[in-house]
Amino acid sequence: MMRAKIVDSEKYMQGSLVTPPSAQVLLPDEIEADVKSNPYYKAEKTLSNLIEVENLDQRLNLFDSQVRYFETALNSAIKEAYQQSQSSDAAHLFLQRVLYRINRLNLFWYDDLTHYTNERSLYLQKIRNQIETAWQDWELAHLSVEAYHDIDIKQALLDRYAADLDPTLSEDALYLRKHMPFEGYRYLLAITSFDGLVEASRLSRILGGAANEVQATLTKVLLEEYGNGRLARKHSTFFAQMMTELRLSTQPEVYFDLVPWQALATTNHNFLLTECKRHFLRYNGGLAYFEVAGPSAYRNYLAAAQRLELSDGAMGYWDLHIREDERHGRWMIENVTLPLVDMYPEQAWQLVLGYDQEKLMGDRAGAAIVNTIRHGVQTASLPTI
DSSP: OOOOOOOOHHHHHTTOOOOOTTSOOOOOHHHHHHHHTSTTHHHHHHHHHHHTSTTHHHHGGGGHHHHHHHHHHHHHHHHHHHSSSSOOHHHHHHHHHHHHHHHGGGSOOSSOGGGGTTTTOHHHHHHHHHHHHHHHHHHHTTSOGGGGGGSOHHHHHHHHHHHHSSOOOOHHHHHHHHTOOHHHHHHHHHHHHHHHTTTTTTGGGGOOSSOOHHHHHHHHHHHHHTGGGOGGGSHHHHHHHHHHHTTOOOSTTTTGGGOOHHHHHHHHHHHHHHHOGGGHHHHHHHHHHHHHHHHHHHHHHHHHHHHTTOOGGGTHHHHHHHHHHHHHHHHIIIIIIHHHHHHOTTTTHHHHHHHHHHHHHHHHHHHHHHHHHHHHHHHOOOOOO
């Protein structure tokens, strides 16, 4: 018997309160059972409870047993995920979920203000730094970082732009276009709603500071993503409309437990890069890839919706993004990354590193999402609202 919680989509459109990811999710019992079977599940729940403790840093000694339990799991997960030849998916998922629970405090969710009591907690910052240090070393080990110092940066960016505008269709892309069933499309929307309903929020974190043409272009990208200040035109509104058409909840994060660790990693990676201005070039290289490659992914989703003969409302977000992101990709290359090469000639190699890393992590996340869709279709249908 599948349980479902009814969520009023109109309340989301009007700016209702948002429930944190520790809240009850709208998932079949079979999938919730999979989540709870993770050996790190109780440790994650322990941290989520600690995050809610008022003035955690001042009262940490009162929760000594919980802290020790969590930290034991944390140290074990870091070893299993990043220090062994055979990585543990359960450890990766735990670490990325922990990171996200801490990182999300940097965005405002229009929920109870007491949820932010520990947003500047030194203890939570220590946990975040401990995970990020091990994780980023592990991620960068997948790339030959030193090789970026010796390339023609502008030509490398232009070559990548040309190659990623219209890539060859992969096996996963063909599955989405030609074989994914209707329930698979519902899973696709549920998983990608994790990002789609709060789209471009992290971009807003790098816009403050001195004004110049690069900043102006980045602001223009953000404004288009945000519908130029009109909620009805905001991209997340189009995403919510797709979900409503498919009778899915439009409450942000309600499908948190469906999101694979590889997709969570891309989100946490962008939190890190936008938090640290030292990574400004790396972030913009990654954003350039995201905007350049986005339309090719959205065409796969649009083709799937058209094959399934869905309504315009059930696919409108993809069509909008294909048109706008083709323009955004060009802006990011011509008006952001290339000018930044001239502004930072000695450090501009970080733009290409950021581009390649975003592509590597994005491809990994895309494959994991398709695997989750295939598994979900075979496991159980998502409840309707």
